[in-house]
Amino acid sequence: MVRLITHNLLACHAKGCTTNNFPLQFQDAAVELREAEFNADFLRGFLPRLEWAALVGAARQLGDTSLPAEQPEMVDDEFLRKLHHVLLEVHVEEGAMVCPNCKHVYPISNGIPNMLLAEHEIG
Numbered sequence: 001m002v003r004l005i006t007h008n009l010l011a012c013h014a015k016g017c018t019t020n021n022f023p024l025q026f027q028d029a030a031v032e033l034r035e036a037e038f039n040a041d042f043l044r045g046f047l048p049r050l051e052w053a054a055l056v057g058a059a060r061q062l063g064d065t066s067l068p069a070e071q072p073e074m075v076d077d078e079f080l081r082k083l084h085h086v087l088l089e090v091h092v093e094e095g096a097m098v099c100p101n102c103k104h105v106y107p108i109s110n111g112i113p114n115m116l117l118a119e120h121e122i123g
Contacts, residue, residue, distance in 0.1 A: 001091055001111040002093075002097075003087065003088060003089075003091055004058050004059060004062075004086055005087040005088060007024065008054055008055050010023075010024055012099035012104055014102050014117055015121050015122055017101050017102040019101060022054065023058060024097035024100070024106065025097065025099075026062060026095060026096070026097060027096045027105070028094075029092045029095035029096075029108070030093045030095055031063070031093070034091055036084070036088040039084075040080050043083055047071075050071075052070075055067065055087075056068075059086045066085065067082060067086055091111055092111070093108070094108055094109060094110075104121070
């Protein structure tokens with residue numbers, strides 16, 4: 001399933017696409033919200049691994065403006081709950097992710113991204 005926690009790790013790996021291949025841009029995304037168990041310790045541990053600008057940009061593409069543009073230095077419960085919502089409760093069910101460099105389209109169907117490349121696209 002495509003959640004923003006997963007999206008934040010995905011880049012295009014098409015043949016010859018080695019720069020400006022992250023983050024993938026959402027296109028025609030159908031979003032579903034699903035409640036998930038809140039775990040503050042997990043979020044605190046995962047926070048340093050996030051590409052913050054990519055996360056905020058992806059959330060805004062999907063209509064969520066709850067995260068600040070800059071990652072806050074002080075992490076409180078309110079911020080962690082907003083982060084939890086964006087990372088774990090926003091699910092992209094249908095649509096596509098598009099590479100900003102080569103424009104390769106990775107379709108999303110039933111919440112599953114197809115990241116497979118054709119043989120001629122593998123480098």
